[in-house]
Amino acid sequence: xxxxxxxxxxxxxxxxxxxxxxxxxxxxxxxxxxxxxxxxxxxxxxxxxxxxxxxxxxxxxxxxxxxxxxxxxxxxxxxxxxxxxxxxxxxxxxxxxxxxxxxxxxxxxxxxxxxxxxxxxxxxxxxxxxxxxxxxxxxxxxxxxxxxxxxxxxxxxxxxxxxxxxxxxxxxxxxxxxxxxxxxxxxxxxxxxxxxxxxxxxxxxxxxxxxxxxxxxxxxxxxxxxxxxxx
Amino acid sequence: xxxxxxxxxxxxxxxxxxxxxxxxxxxxxxxxxxxxxxxxxxxxxxxxxxxxxxxxxxxxxxxxxxxxxxxxxxxxxxxxxxxxxxxxxxxxxxxxxxxxxxxxxxxxxxxxxxxxxxxxxxxxxxxxxxxxxxxxxxxxxxxxxxxxxxxxxxxxxxxxxxxxxxxxxxxxxxxxxxxxxxxxxxxxxxxxxxxxxxxxxxxxxxxxxxxxxxxxxxxxxxxxxxxxxxxxxxxxxxxxxxxxxxxxxxxxxxxxxxxxxxxx
Numbered sequence: 076x077x078x079x080x081x082x083x084x085x086x087x088x089x090x091x092x093x094x095x096x097x098x099x100x101x102x103x104x105x106x107x108x109x110x111x112x113x114x115x116x117x118x119x120x121x122x123x124x125x126x127x128x129x130x131x132x133x134x135x136x137x138x139x140x141x142x143x144x145x146x147x148x149x150x151x152x153x154x155x156x157x158x159x160x161x162x163x164x165x166x167x168x169x170x171x172x173x174x175x176x177x178x179x180x181x182x183x184x185x186x187x188x189x190x191x192x193x194x195x196x197x198x199x200x201x202x203x204x205x206x207x208x209x210x211x212x213x214x215x216x217x218x219x220x221x222x223x224x225x226x227x228x229x230x231x232x233x234x235x236x237x238x239x240x241x242x243x244x245x246x247x248x249x250x251x252x253x254x255x256x257x258x259x260x261x262x263x264x265x266x267x268x269x270x271x272x273x274x275x276x277x278x279x280x281x282x283x284x285x286x287x288x289x290x291x292x293x294x295x296x297x298x299x300x301x302x303x304x305x306x
Numbered sequence: 307x308x309x310x311x312x313x314x315x316x317x318x319x320x321x322x323x324x325x326x327x328x329x330x331x332x333x334x335x336x337x338x339x340x341x342x343x344x345x346x347x348x349x350x351x352x353x354x355x356x357x358x359x360x361x362x363x364x365x366x367x368x369x370x371x372x373x374x375x376x377x378x379x380x381x382x383x384x385x386x387x388x389x390x391x392x393x394x395x396x397x398x399x400x401x402x403x404x405x406x407x408x409x410x411x412x413x414x415x416x417x418x419x420x421x422x423x424x425x426x427x428x429x430x431x432x433x434x435x436x437x438x439x440x441x442x443x444x445x446x447x448x449x450x451x452x453x454x455x456x457x458x459x460x461x462x463x464x465x466x467x468x469x470x471x472x473x474x475x476x477x478x479x480x481x482x483x484x485x486x487x488x489x490x491x492x493x494x495x496x497x498x499x500x501x502x503x504x505x506x507x508x509x510x511x512x513x514x515x516x517x518x519x520x521x522x523x524x525x526x527x528x529x530x531x532x533x534x535x536x537x538x539x540x541x542x543x544x545x546x547x548x549x550x551x552x553x554x555x556x557x558x559x560x561x562x563x564x565x566x567x568x569x570x
Contacts, residue, residue, distance in 0.1 A: 176397065
């Protein structure tokens, strides 16, 4: 059984069709890149996979069942924006995650935070946006999930931080789990991808293994992307 | 999960702001009472009593408004704002999430109401003259049950106000892309519609009993009010109707919410 499946998934916002008849299957144990230009529908698709949007048509199934409390226990999602309660301290936030997510490894989170020199008594409101994003990444990667969905984890960060983020992802995702990484900074993540999903104008333009795509096109995925979606 | 989520929501709503407000309200109530006891000794003490009594009334009302507003801000922020990215990805059923948010607001309102009532008791009930009158009233048959029914009616009307606002927010988000003016409009319309239905039903029922109907159309004193069997009947029916209306509002709002959200 596949990990996650989208069947004829569509989403309309007013007169705009953000996503149209998307059929997609995410296998287990793979790092998958969801690649597309700005406004291609990456975030809409990810939000639908996380029950943050209601589909106009179609369904999302996780291990064969509709999204619900059980699937949310197994999916770790990192959105592109900061969502933590600003009045809480870092320690309170860790406790919050430990309260609700049974697979949350608090010791691992504390270890990762110590690497960042982040004090647990610091209030979220006193942290910079970059630090809050790192904290969110730590919280997500400290869960033993079956699927990690990371929306633009590299957006707006310096190259050194990008390396830190990628290393954190690679070293911390659970065995047999899959990672769905959405980004338009392809060059930075290309080396870690197993599979690639190209999305354009709300439709899946291509699904392939990263190696297969590179061999077939005779170039890096980044170059292929630039050539294919040239404005 | 309901309890855990409610614990965090209550911490958010009540938190430091309502705790300080409560302490200030009770302190002002106490000062008003102290200056009342001393008011006969000097004019400035009498003046202080009036100032603190006024301040207590303001605080008592403000804490209720504050609790209602904070409940609604918490509801909107955690279900439709940036923090909703976390709320909707928690491994909790959607109906449980809604129940926790709505009930946390209600509990906060009850907390604020209890603080206001306690303040009122400190300021007014501890006065010897008022206490004598209260004792006299309490000795009359049926006073306690009438008082309890009045309390229930007040609580249920506050809950109606809260649930109408919650339903308005849910509808405003679902139908009008979360635009606040529409949410407010929906809330006000729902509140007045439900109040009109309850009042209309009460009036219609009173037509079956002329003594009860007279209560709605003729003025009567407080003393008479507590004595009357008809008043208790009217309050009891009103309480049941408000209970039904509040339950209906809660279930309708939850039903619409469970159809799904569109978080920006």
